[in-house]
Amino acid sequence: MALSKSGFERKxxxxxxIPSSSLADIAFLLLIFFMVTTVFRTTRDRPIVWPxxxxxxxxxxxxxxxxxxxxxxxxxxxxxxxxxxxQDVRSIVRPAYLESERRLVISLRADTxxxxxxTNQLMEEFKAAGAVRLVFATELExxxxxxxx
Amino acid sequence: MAILNKKSKVSDEVPTSSMADIAFLLLIFFLVTTVFPKDSGLQIVLPEEAEQIEVSQxxxxxxxxxxxxxxxxxxxxxxxxxxxxxxxxxxLWRTEVDANPNLIASVRTHPExxxxxxxxxxxxxxxxxxxxxxxxxxxx
Numbered sequence: 639m640a641l642s643k644s645g646f647e648r649k650x651x652x653x654x655x656i657p658s659s660s661l662a663d664i665a666f667l668l669l670i671f672f673m674v675t676t677v678f679r680t681t682r683d684r685p686i687v688w689p690x691x692x693x694x695x696x697x698x699x700x701x702x703x704x705x706x707x708x709x710x711x712x713x714x715x716x717x718x719x720x721x722x723x724x725q726d727v728r729s730i731v732r733p734a735y736l737e738s739e740r741r742l743v744i745s746l747r748a749d750t751x752x753x754x755x756x757t758n759q760l761m762e763e764f765k766a767a768g769a770v771r772l773v774f775a776t777e778l779e780x781x782x783x784x785x786x787x
Numbered sequence: 788m789a790i791l792n793k794k795s796k797v798s799d800e801v802p803t804s805s806m807a808d809i810a811f812l813l814l815i816f817f818l819v820t821t822v823f824p825k826d827s828g829l830q831i832v833l834p835e836e837a838e839q840i841e842v843s844q845x846x847x848x849x850x851x852x853x854x855x856x857x858x859x860x861x862x863x864x865x866x867x868x869x870x871x872x873x874x875x876x877x878x879l880w881r882t883e884v885d886a887n888p889n890l891i892a893s894v895r896t897h898p899e900x901x902x903x904x905x906x907x908x909x910x911x912x913x914x915x916x917x918x919x920x921x922x923x924x925x926x927x
Contacts, residue, residue, distance in 0.1 A: 662810075663807075666807075669814075689902060691906055692910055692914055693829060694828060695827060695830060696826070697826045697830065701823075704826055745828060752902045754897065754899070754900045754901075754904075755899070757902055758923075761833060766836060768836070770835060771832055772832070773826065774831070776829055776906060
C-alpha cells in the first residue's frame with residue numbers, strides 16, 4: 639500500500655486486452671488440423687462389376703448400421719477388408735447385428751456374374767445370424783440405356 | 788498540374804479485414820452442399836430362420852430362372868409352362884396380380900445362373916410393386 643502511494647501507479651503503455659484480430663486464424667488452424675487428422679471408417683472397394691436395376695432405391699438407414707459384404711466372381715466373400723470363409727459369415731454378422739440393436743442392414747455387393755449358389759449360401763448365413771434386412775447393391779439403370787440395348 | 792498531383796484519399800489496397808468472413812462463407816457453403824454417396828440397391832427382407840408359411844398352390848406364381856437367364860413361368864396348380872425374357876416379367880406380374888391379389892412370387896434360381904439374372908427378375912418384380920417375393924435355389 640505504501641508503495642502504490644509513492645509513484646507506482648504510472649500507467650503501463652501495454653494494452654491489457656487479448657488481441658482478437660488473430661482469432662479467425664486460430665479457428666482456421668484448429669479446423670484444418672481436425673480436418674486433416676479425421677479418418678473416416680471405410681473399407682476398400684473390391685473389384686466387382688455392379689449389376690444394374692431400374693428399381694434401385696437408396697437405403698434409408700444410418701451409415702453405421704449398414705454392413706457391406708462383398709461377393710466376388712469366384713465366390714470369395716470379403717467383409718471389413720478381410721477374406722472370410724462363407725461358413726464364418728454368421729459369426730461376424732451376428733455381433734454386428736446385436737450391436738446395431740437389430741437395425742443392421744446388409745448391403746450385398748455381388749458381382750453380376752457370380753453363380754446364384756454363392757448368393758443363396760450367403761443368404762442362409764444372414765438368416766442364421768438373424769440379419770434379415772438385405773439389400774442387393776445395384777447401380778441405377780437408366781431407361782435410356784435399357785432402350786439402347 | 789497542381790490539381791493532378793493531389794494525392795487521393797482513397798486507399799489503393801484490397802481490404803483484408805473481411806477475408807476471414809469470406810473464407811467462412813465458402814466453408815459453410817461447401818459444408819451444406821456436400822452429399823456423401825449413399826448405398827443403394829434392391830431391398831428385401833429375408834424370412835426369419837425356420838419360419839415357414841403354408842401357401843395354397845393357387846396363390847403361387849412359380850418363376851424359375853434358368854442358367855441362361857431365360858425365365859420359365861408356371862402358375863400354381865397348372866403344369867403349363869411359359870418361357871419368357873426377364874424384362875417381360877413386370878407386365879406378366881401386373882396382369883396376374885390383377886386376377887389374384889393374394890399372389891406370391893416364388894423365384895427359384897438355377898445354382899449356376901449368374902447373379903444378374905436373378906437381379907433382373909427381382910428388379911422387374913419390384914418395378915411392378917410385388918411385395919410378396921420368395922427367393923429360393925433350384926434343386927436339381
